[in-house]
Structure formats: C-alpha cells, structure tokens
Amino acid sequence: MALVEVDKATKRYGSLTVLNGLSLDIEAHQVVCLIGPSGCGKSTLLRCINRLETIQDGEIRLHGDRITGPGVDLDLLRREVGIVFQGYNLFPHMSVLENITLGPLKVLGMPRAEARDKAMSLLARIGLAHKAGEYPDRLSGGQQQRVAIVRALMMDPALLLLDEITSALDPELVSEVLDIVRDLARNGMTMVLATHEMGFAREVADKVCFLHAGVVHEEGPPSQIFGDPQDERTRAFLKSII
Ligand code: ADP
Ligand code: MG
Numbered sequence: 566m567a568l569v570e571v572d573k574a575t576k577r578y579g580s581l582t583v584l585n586g587l588s589l590d591i592e593a594h595q596v597v598c599l600i601g602p603s604g605c606g607k608s609t610l611l612r613c614i615n616r617l618e619t620i621q622d623g624e625i626r627l628h629g630d631r632i633t634g635p636g637v638d639l640d641l642l643r644r645e646v647g648i649v650f651q652g653y654n655l656f657p658h659m660s661v662l663e664n665i666t667l668g669p670l671k672v673l674g675m676p677r678a679e680a681r682d683k684a685m686s687l688l689a690r691i692g693l694a695h696k697a698g699e700y701p702d703r704l705s706g707g708q709q710q711r712v713a714i715v716r717a718l719m720m721d722p723a724l725l726l727l728d729e730i731t732s733a734l735d736p737e738l739v740s741e742v743l744d745i746v747r748d749l750a751r752n753g754m755t756m757v758l759a760t761h762e763m764g765f766a767r768e769v770a771d772k773v774c775f776l777h778a779g780v781v782h783e784e785g786p787p788s789q790i791f792g793d794p795q796d797e798r799t800r801a802f803l804k805s806i807i
Contacts, residue, residue, distance in 0.1 A: 566628075566629050567590035567591055567592050567593075568591050568592060568593040568595075568627065568628065568723065568724060568755055569589075569590070569591035569614060569625065569626070569627055569724060569757075570588075570589075570590055570591075570624075570625070570626040570629075571587060571588055571589040571590075571591075571610070571613075571614070571623075571625050572588055572623055572624045572625065572626065573586045573587070573588055573622070573623035573624070574586070574587045574588070574610075574613060574620045574622070574623035574624070574625060574633075575587075575620060575621050575622035575623050575779075576606075576609055576610075576613055576618060576619075576620045576621060577621055582779055583606040583609045583779060584606055584609060584610060584613070584620065584779050584780075585778060585779025585780055586622070586623060586779070586780060587606075587610065587623075587776075587779060587780045587781060588623075588780075588781065589610075589774060589781050589784075591724070591755065591757060592755075592771075593723075593755050594753040594754075594755055595755060595756075595771040595772060596750045596755075596756045596757075596758065596769050596770050596771050596772075597756070597757045597758070597770065597771065597772045597773075597774060598757075598758045598759075598760055598766035598769075598770040598772070598773045598774070598787075599611075599757065599758065599759045599760070599774050599776060600759075600760065600761075600763070600766060600773060600774070600775050600776070600790075600802070601775055601776035601777060601782075601802065602802060602805075605776040605777060606776055606779060607728070607729075607759035607776060608728050608729075608759060610759075610776070611648065611726040611728050611757060611759055612648075613625065613633075614632075614646060614724075614726060614757070615642060615643055615646040615647075615648050615726060616632065616633075616637065616639055616642055616643075617648070619633070620633050627642070627645060627646065627723070627724070628723075640672060643720075644672060644673070644720050644721075644722065645722055645723045645724065646722055646723070646724045646725075646726060647717030647718070647720060647722035647724070647725045647726065648717065648725075648726040648727075648728065649710070649713045649714055649717055649725070649726070649727050649728065649730050650713075650728050650729075650730070651728060651729045651730060651732045651733050652706070652709075652710075652733040654709065654710070654712075654713035654716070655701040655709055655712060655713060655716070656701075657700065657701055657702060658700075659700070659701075660697065660698050660699060660700055661688070661693070661696050661697050661698070661699055661700075661701070661704070661712050662681065662684055662685075662688075662697040662698065664701070664712065664716055665684040665687070665688070665712065665715055665716045665719055666680040666681060666684050666719070667716075668716065668719055668720055669683070669719050669720065672720070673720070680719070683719060684697070684715070684719065685697065687715045687718055687719065688712075688715060691711045691714075691715060691745055693708060693711060693712065693715075696708065696712075705738060706733060706734045706735065706738055707734055707735075707738030707739070707741045707742050708741075710730055710731070710734065710742045711741065711742060711745055713730075714727075714730075714742075714745055714746075714749075718749075723755065724755045724756070724757070725749070725754055725755070725756045725757075726756070726757050727746065727756060727757070727758045727759070727760075728759045729759055729760060729761065730742060730746075730758075731743065731760075731762060732761060739762070743762065743765050743769075746758070746765075746769065747768075747769055750769050758770075761806070763791065763803075763806065766787060766791075767787040767791050768787075770786075770787050771786070772784060772785065772786065773785065773786070773787050773790040773791070775790060775794075775796075775798070775799045775802065777798050777799075777802075782796060782798055782799065783795060783796045783798075783799045790803075791803065
C-alpha cells in the first residue's frame with residue numbers, strides 16, 4: 566500500500582474542473598515532482614491532500630485511511646501532512662523561534678523546553694541557529710523559506726508538500742533552499758513537490774508526474790519524463806520551458 570493514494574479525485578471550482586478523476590500513488594520515502602503549465606492544478610492537488618480544499622468526487626487515503634469526506638480529524642491530518650507555500654509562510658509578528666515552536670506547543674502540547682531544544686537543533690541543522698530571535702522581515706527570502714520548512718518538520722510529518730517553494734526567491738537564494746530539500750530526500754522524507762525547477766526535479770525525484778487536463782497525463786522516473794517522454798503533450802510542455 567502506498568503512503569498516499571489519490572483515487573479518482575475530482576475538484577471543481579464552480580464550472581471549472583481542475584482535477585478530473587486524478588489518480589496518483591505516493592510511496593513512503595519517495596520524492597514525487599508535479600510538473601505542468603501554470604493553472605494545470607498542481608497547487609490544487611497539494612491543497613486537497615492536506616484538506617485545505619475539498620474534493621467533490623473520488624477519495625484520498627493516507628496510510629490506507631480515507632482523509633476526504635466527513636468525519637476526518639483535520640488537526641491530526643495536518644500533523645501528518647506538512648505544507649510549505651511559495652511565500653508568506655511565517656507570522657511576521659513572531660520571532661523565528663516563536664514561529665517554529667507554535668505548532669508543537671499548541672497542537673502537540675509539547676513542553677516548552679522540549680519544543681525549544683528541538684527547534685534549536687533543527688535550526689542548527691540548516692545553519693540558522695543564530696537567527697532564532699529575529700523577526701522574519703530581518704531574514705532573506707531564502708532564510709525565511711528554510712525556516713518555513715523547519716516549522717513543518719517540527720511536527721514530524723509523514724509527508725511534506727512543497728508548493729513552488731523557490732518561485733518567489735531571487736535566483737541566488739534558490740540553491741540554499743533546494744539544498745535542504747535534497748538533504749531531506751537523502752534522509753528518506755516523503756515529499757511531493759510542485760516545481761518549475763526541472764533540473765532539480767530531474768536530480769531529486771523518484772517519480773515525475775506531468776499534469777494535464779485534470780489528470781496525471783504521464784508519469785515515470787525522471788530519466789523517462791525528461792529524457793524520453795512518451796507523450797506528445799509532455800514533449801510540448803518540456804520544449805516550451807527551455
Ligand atoms: P497550478 O498550481 O498548477 O498553477 P492551480 O492548482 O493553482 O494550478 O489552479 C488550477 C486552476 O484552478 C486554475 O485555473 C486556477 O485559476 C483555478 N483555481 C485555483 N484556486 C481557485 C479558487 N480558490 N477558486 C477558483 N478557481 C481556482
Ligand atoms: Mg501553483
């Protein structure tokens with residue numbers, strides 16, 4: 566059984582069908598990259614997986630348990646499934662340390678000293694322990710995104726969803742964020758990335774999924790999707806972005 570099974574998920578906004586019976590398996594310890602043109606539904610799919618959006622048809626399962634439909638404990642789900650967005654991730658009126666420990670203190674009821682120790686050791690791992698007392702606006706965009714990733718990691722999620730996390734960054738700051746993702750991948754973190762960084766997807770992904778018309782139009786290892794795409798639309802998309 567895959568860690569996540571997206572089973573014929575359909576998501577509509579009014580008359581617009583964004584996911585049209587989309588199915589996708591995410592195996593534990595895999596890195597899955599979602600690619601496709603702007604508006605193809607990458608963010609929507611990620612948001613459906615942690616229930617920021619609700620699907621109208623089909624089912625999504627985590628560890629075999631249905632996480633769509635009524636009666637799902639959303640707090641529990643969001644402990645298991647962390648998400649990091651393109652920007653605006655951190656609370657501006659809280660220090661880095663406060664941002665990072667908020668979830669564990671409030672949601673997990675973790676003792677303050679333990680939350681602090683855990684936060685400091687994760688910050689040290691990404692080289693930002695010295696910024697613990699700073700406010701987000703004193704950090705570069707890349708540093709803010711690294712802190713946002715740490716904040717998600719504080720909950721020990723089973724799955725991390727990363728939505729274009731480098732898109733808002735100046736080019737010279739992209740690599741410091743990708744380094745962390747690379748490190749997490751090496752350590753076996755299960756991740757789904759919506760990304761425009763094709764070089765990075767090629768390097769880090771176990772599976773690349775090309776979304777088109779509300780479904781996974783083609784999926785496979787990066788060597789296939791980037792090196793020998795089988796489908797005309799995948800080829801056209803890849804050609805359009807070089
Ligand atoms: P991607 O992340 O691949 O660029 P999105 O998932 O953000 O695509 O969007 C897919 C489609 O759904 C787009 O046409 C977008 O305009 C539409 N959409 C996204 N969110 C909403 C919303 N809250 N209300 C209405 N339409 C939306
Ligand atoms: Mg998006």
